[in-house]
Amino acid sequence: MTRALITLATARVSGEVVPARAQMATTLGFHIILASLGIAFPTTVLLAEFIGLRRHNETAMRLARRWSQAMGVLVAVGAVTGTVLSFEMGLLWPGLMRRFGAVLGFPFDVEGLFFFLEAIFTAIYLYGWRRLSGWKHWASGVPIALSGICGAMSVVAVNSWMNQPGGFTERDGRIMSVHVWQVFFNHAALYEMPHMILAAYMVTGFIVAGVYAAGIVRGRRDRYHYTGFSLGFVPAAILTPFQIFVGDTAARAIAHDQPVKFAAMEYVARTSRDVPEWLGGVYLNGQIYGGLKIPYMDSLLVGFSPSTKVVGWDSVPPADRPPAVWLIHLCFDAMVGLGFLLLLGGLWAAFEWWRRRHLPPQRLFWLLGSLSGLVAVVAMECGWVVTEVGRQPWVVYQLQTTAQAATTNGGILASLTVVIVLYAILGVATILILRMLARRWRHGDADQTDVPYGPRPRPPERSVPERTSAEVAS
Amino acid sequence: MPATVGAILLTGITLYAVLAGADFGGGLWDLLAGGDQRGRSPRQLIDQSISPVWEANHVWLIFDLVIFWTAFPRAFAAVMIGAALPLWLAAGGIVLRGAGFAFRKEITRLPWMRAAGATFALSSLMTPFFMGTVIGAIATRGIPPNPTSTNQHAWTNPTAVLAGLLFVAACGYLAAVYLTGEATRRGDRRLLAYFTRRAQAAAVVAGALSLALLAELHGSNRVLYSRLTGRALPLVILAALCGLGVLASISAHLPRFEVRVIAALGVATVIWGWGVAQYPVLLPGTGLTLDNASAPRSVLVALVGVFIAAVLVIGPSLALLFTLQSRGALQPDEAGLLMAADRIGGARPASGPRAKLPHEGLKGAIVALFAAVVYLRNRRRER
Numbered sequence: 001m002t003r004a005l006i007t008l009a010t011a012r013v014s015g016e017v018v019p020a021r022a023q024m025a026t027t028l029g030f031h032i033i034l035a036s037l038g039i040a041f042p043t044t045v046l047l048a049e050f051i052g053l054r055r056h057n058e059t060a061m062r063l064a065r066r067w068s069q070a071m072g073v074l075v076a077v078g079a080v081t082g083t084v085l086s087f088e089m090g091l092l093w094p095g096l097m098r099r100f101g102a103v104l105g106f107p108f109d110v111e112g113l114f115f116f117l118e119a120i121f122t123a124i125y126l127y128g129w130r131r132l133s134g135w136k137h138w139a140s141g142v143p144i145a146l147s148g149i150c151g152a153m154s155v156v157a158v159n160s161w162m163n164q165p166g167g168f169t170e171r172d173g174r175i176m177s178v179h180v181w182q183v184f185f186n187h188a189a190l191y192e193m194p195h196m197i198l199a200a201y202m203v204t205g206f207i208v209a210g211v212y213a214a215g216i217v218r219g220r221r222d223r224y225h226y227t228g229f230s231l232g233f234v235p236a237a238i239l240t241p242f243q244i245f246v247g248d249t250a251a252r253a254i255a256h257d258q259p260v261k262f263a264a265m266e267y268v269a270r271t272s273r274d275v276p277e278w279l280g281g282v283y284l285n286g287q288i289y290g291g292l293k294i295p296y297m298d299s300l301l302v303g304f305s306p307s308t309k310v311v312g313w314d315s316v317p318p319a320d321r322p323p324a325v326w327l328i329h330l331c332f333d334a335m336v337g338l339g340f341l342l343l344l345g346g347l348w349a350a351f352e353w354w355r356r357r358h359l360p361p362q363r364l365f366w367l368l369g370s371l372s373g374l375v376a377v378v379a380m381e382c383g384w385v386v387t388e389v390g391r392q393p394w395v396v397y398q399l400q401t402t403a404q405a406a407t408t409n410g411g412i413l414a415s416l417t418v419v420i421v422l423y424a425i426l427g428v429a430t431i432l433i434l435r436m437l438a439r440r441w442r443h444g445d446a447d448q449t450d451v452p453y454g455p456r457p458r459p460p461e462r463s464v465p466e467r468t469s470a471e472v473a474s
Numbered sequence: 475m476p477a478t479v480g481a482i483l484l485t486g487i488t489l490y491a492v493l494a495g496a497d498f499g500g501g502l503w504d505l506l507a508g509g510d511q512r513g514r515s516p517r518q519l520i521d522q523s524i525s526p527v528w529e530a531n532h533v534w535l536i537f538d539l540v541i542f543w544t545a546f547p548r549a550f551a552a553v554m555i556g557a558a559l560p561l562w563l564a565a566g567g568i569v570l571r572g573a574g575f576a577f578r579k580e581i582t583r584l585p586w587m588r589a590a591g592a593t594f595a596l597s598s599l600m601t602p603f604f605m606g607t608v609i610g611a612i613a614t615r616g617i618p619p620n621p622t623s624t625n626q627h628a629w630t631n632p633t634a635v636l637a638g639l640l641f642v643a644a645c646g647y648l649a650a651v652y653l654t655g656e657a658t659r660r661g662d663r664r665l666l667a668y669f670t671r672r673a674q675a676a677a678v679v680a681g682a683l684s685l686a687l688l689a690e691l692h693g694s695n696r697v698l699y700s701r702l703t704g705r706a707l708p709l710v711i712l713a714a715l716c717g718l719g720v721l722a723s724i725s726a727h728l729p730r731f732e733v734r735v736i737a738a739l740g741v742a743t744v745i746w747g748w749g750v751a752q753y754p755v756l757l758p759g760t761g762l763t764l765d766n767a768s769a770p771r772s773v774l775v776a777l778v779g780v781f782i783a784a785v786l787v788i789g790p791s792l793a794l795l796f797t798l799q800s801r802g803a804l805q806p807d808e809a810g811l812l813m814a815a816d817r818i819g820g821a822r823p824a825s826g827p828r829a830k831l832p833h834e835g836l837k838g839a840i841v842a843l844f845a846a847v848v849y850l851r852n853r854r855r856e857r
Contacts, residue, residue, distance in 0.1 A: 073577070083532070090550055091562060098550075098552075105769070109537075124795055126526075180776040409623045411559075433577055
């Protein structure tokens with residue numbers, strides 16, 4: 001009876017759930033790319049500046065200065081799209097905030113603190129190039145990198161808490177007490193935090209590498225492009241095996257903590273032993289079409305023994321199962337597969353370096369390299385689809401459904417439409433502006449005025465020569 | 475403890491208003507600066523004063539939002555449902571403003587630069603206006619405790635619209651006063667006179683709108699009105715004195731640092747006047763108070779802890795940022811390919827086509843605002 005009533009109640013509001021979820025997915029999916037760049041790009045820029053200062057490497061220094069200009073654009077777009085998400089927490093999910101705002105608020109407060117530090121030192125770093133001396137300027141960037149990592153931890157703390165809620169007591173729908181650090185370092189946080197931070201560093205590294213690999217494919221085989229590629233590729237490639245290890249640990253933990261999500265990821269319909277691993281394949285109406293079946297493999301991965309029992313989605317009633325298991329499974333496979341592809345790229349480069357102290361000469365490597373940024377982004381987005389769709393129908397695992405959290409206000413379809421159009425323009429404009437910057441750098445001219453309007457002044461002669469690193473160091 | 479957290483929230487709102495408010499106000503003056511040539515130097519000053527600081531200033535909003543939902547989740551959810559549309563529009567304004575501003579700096583082609591600049595300038599008005607209407611909706615008991623949808627009348631009633639206009643005017647006022655300081659620092663007498671005139675105009679408009687809003691509240695929320703003229707009266711008087719003081723000192727060309735502080739103080743006292751008048755009620759007309767709608771004590775203690783950490787860590791960092799900014803140590807880099815000569819000069823004869831921006835808009839805006847005030851006051855009398 002109660003069940004029927006709940007179903008009825010959720011059916012009434014479910015009209016806004018689908019567009020609300022679509023809007024959250026769009027805005028989060030967009031912001032997460034910028035957030036990743038916000039977390040890890042400052043480190044890449046600092047690495048370039050470090051090499052520039054330490055080894056008096058002019059090329060690295062020039063890259064650092066140019067990248068910080070791109071960083072200015074990316075940070076601005078990231079800051080505003082992140083603000084939209086803050087609004088959406090309330091505007092799309094007031095039910096979640098009303099009931100659990102006090103619980104999941106603390107990690108967000110901590111995040112606010114780090115966001116502040118990030119914004120302040122980003123301003124000092126970006127605008128301090130001309131007046132702050134070398135190492136002093138470099139040091140002004142260190143707080144950005146650190147607060148990026150801590151801020152990411154705080155936000156992921158909230159998401160992982162939604163997967164493994166705890167650290168509070170509730171009576172009659174009212175939160176009675178909260179242990180803020182138990183909320184922050186919840187069980188799922190231990191694997192979600194490193195997984196996301198590593199993802200951010202990989203996405204950033206491979207995007208940077210991809211940009212310069214694309215240049216090299218087009219024949220710009222100079223020191224500048226090879227340096228730019230290496231500064232992105234090397235750290236990202238080094239982190240890839242660690243990420244695969246963390247991801248594997250996370251999957252095993254999910255098999256234990258959120259068995260239904262894991263069952264959807266791996267097509268485990270019935271709780272059983274000797275569970276096979278499916279690579280690809282589309283699950284429709286109880287049948288798996290296509291895909292490669294590896295017997296016993298899933299049981300082996302979960303418990304290191306073919307006879308390990310894996311919980312299937314038959315363990316919960318159909319209403320408590322996530323929708324579109326095929327989507328969850330395929331995204332999971334895509335994420336893992338693309339992760340291994342990136343690992344292969346790294347191994348390839350490592351092999352060539354070991355053999356002849358040189359980056360791979362093969363054209364195929366550079367073609368793949370130019371796609372590595374896209375590959376990393378797709379892998380990360382797939383990971384988010386797995387964790388978010390896999391948690392459905394819950395917004396807070398086993399405590400609150402997404403339908404209960406959604407707003408009762410109408411018009412989400414309209415806001416979704418506006419968001420899609422606005423973000424499409426924003427995304428295209430950001431990419432166009434970054435390309436334009438690159439073109440300007442390539443031509444080496446400074447046909448830029450810092451007066452917002454007004455015709456461009458003609459460059460007097462050539463531009464003022466760049467500060468050499470020797471000057472910087474002095 | 476809830477009152478302490480309420481005070482922290484109000485402090486956060488105040489800092490957002492006096493810091494980020496001025497950045498939005500910069501957008502107002504950018505919009506009214508006129509064509510390419512006429513608007514060249516004021517736009518340059520606006521651009522350079524906002525650039526390094528706007529993101530840090532903007533974070534106060536995030537800080538306020540998270541404190542609001544952590545400490546008073548029920549009130550937060552009620553506002554988010556009850557005033558959804560203006561909040562969406564305010565958020566849209568934030569996106570367009572930030573993106574437009576950041577893009578304009580990097581674009582080199584004039585038409586696109588104008589498009590980005592117009593986006594920045596127009597959306598700078600959206601955010602304060604719609605946020606003002608949300609505050610107006612709260613103040614006029616427009617947000618019920620458990621709303622299921624937005625009551626559009628709540629934020630479009632005369633009080634709410636006046637509050638929106640006041641927010642815009644206050645942003646413009648702060649920006650103009652701060653910019654007179656910036657012009658003085660650079661020794662630019664022409665821009666000093668330029669922004670002095672605008673600061674005077676904005677002060678008059680903001681003052682008139684404040685009085686009109688107070689008069690309007692007499693009809694729309696009598697309790698709040700009587701408290702504003704009762705226990706919050708000292709703050710209201712202080713706000714008026716600050717406004718008059720700023721007006722007098724900028725008119726006497728005393729654009730010192732203190733004038734900026736007094737201008738900010740004036741805006742702060744208006745916000746605190748509202749807070750004191752409403753205390754201890756969170757949302758008038760709902761019975762939600764600081765005490766009965768607050769999060770558990772452990773959460774509030776943690777919030778106070780975060781705030782102390784913020785004061786200890788962010789305070790010095792912000793001080794460093796503003797010190798470097800005021801010493802002129804923060805300048806755009808342009809990837810080391812600068813033309814120093816052009817930057818210092820700025821007197822290069824410009825010969826581009828003119829942008830059709832509403833550069834005669836200032837007078838028009840003032841007239842329109844006064845007309846609106848007069849109209850609203852008459853309407854109230856009719857009722």
